[in-house]
Amino acid sequence: NAGVTQTPKFRVLKTGQSMTLLCAQDMNHEYMYWYRQDPGMGLRLIHYSVGEGTTAKGEVPDGYNVSRLKKQNFLLGLESAAPSQTSVYFCASSSDREEETQYFGPGTRLLVL
């Protein structure tokens, strides 16, 4: 039981390049989330999903797209990376939204030059 895994662990991009971050969970959770964490700030929700085939915008969705084609996977895409997207990205999952704990992956460090 691996919990929540994220790939890649670290990536360097040039401005304008695109990439996809992959999140996978093996806990059969309905809800999945993508956050970004910047120094001195709390985690900010980018997008989330309440089930296979559904996605919704969070607090800071601009510049990102997501897809949830399979229940266990949640993909975060950057179509045209900008230096402001340099951050640590965390994926999380939970069995429901309000009462249950969110389980986090180890994070992806992204540097955009």
Next chain:
Amino acid sequence: KNQVEQSPQSLIILEGKNCTLQCNYTVSPFSNLRWYKQDTGRGPVSLTIMTFSENTKSNGRYTATLDADTKQSSLHITASQLSDSASYICVVSRMDSNYQLIWGAGTKLIIKP
């Protein structure tokens, strides 16, 4: 404005000592309050979740308290260990149709031998 503020920003204590971390929030309407522990380079891990009716909850050497009237919470760590060195994050969930989590910036705790 919905905010979660934590104090102190950072704290250094000697191994074996106790400490208390503070969290003040202005989130409304309130659903629950969570404390997470985040080791350097890792994703957050849940310590406790408290609803409006709970004023204390323990998890081993960690004890969280909640005063919903004053909108304050604290996390008390007893007999600190080197492994307690981490950031501790207070998170408040807002009960509305969108169900929003408001994350604090965290308190960085360093335990010295």
